[in-house]
Amino acid sequence: MKNNICSTTFQVVSKLLIISIIVSCKSPEKVKLEQFYVNGQELYEQNCANCHQKDGSGFKDLYPPIAGSDFLKNKEAVICIIRNGASGEMTVNGKVYNQQMPANAQLYDLDIAAITTYIYNKWGNESAITETDSVKKVLQRCGK
Numbered sequence: 001m002k003n004n005i006c007s008t009t010f011q012v013v014s015k016l017l018i019i020s021i022i023v024s025c026k027s028p029e030k031v032k033l034e035q036f037y038v039n040g041q042e043l044y045e046q047n048c049a050n051c052h053q054k055d056g057s058g059f060k061d062l063y064p065p066i067a068g069s070d071f072l073k074n075k076e077a078v079i080c081i082i083r084n085g086a087s088g089e090m091t092v093n094g095k096v097y098n099q100q101m102p103a104n105a106q107l108y109d110l111d112i113a114a115i116t117t118y119i120y121n122k123w124g125n126e127s128a129i130t131e132t133d134s135v136k137k138v139l140q141r142c143g144k
């Protein structure tokens with residue numbers, strides 16, 4: 001009986017040790033990817049899901065889908081659209097859309113990198129980070 005508290009403490013400590021070993025075994029790159037993904041998901045749900053829906057399926061004839069969208073082939077255009085918005089006719093998966101998507105001047109380059117990472121890992125068959133630096137470079141090219 002006397003040993004009980006000791007052995008319980010030992011069990012707790014050894015569990016914590018095992019958990020911390022597992023956590024620390026993840027590569028820094030993997031941890032960063034997860035941070036971008038989680039952060040990007042939150043930003044997507046706040047800023048984009050109203051129109052494109054939480055599951056990325058879009059909304060009727062008004063808002064094109066992001067899940068399975070052939071537009072994702074052009075990542076530069078996606079990054080530019082997130083910052084600057086879009087208007088006029090746009091064809092997605094062979095279907096023509098013509099509504100306005102608002103600009104997002106309030107999003108930092110880091111936010112756009114996180115959202116892009118989320119979109120491409122969730123719906124674009126990628127498992128990689130879209131880095132803030134490359135977003136910055138693309139945004140310089142598309143102006144505003």
Ligand code: HEC
Pocket residue numbers: 044047048049050051052062063064065066069070071072078081082086087088089090092097098099100101102104115
């Ligand atoms: C007010 C509704 C609205 C919001 C909010 C919105 N979009 Fe859009 N989005 C649109 C519309 C409309 C288009 C098509 C534009 C056109 O017809 O020219 C579009 C097009 C796109 C496209 C290219 C086509 C496709 O579906 O692949 C992407 C990618 C996209 N939006 C991502 C986003 C992201 C990411 C956010 C959040 C930062 C966002 N949108 C917020 C309405 C919206």
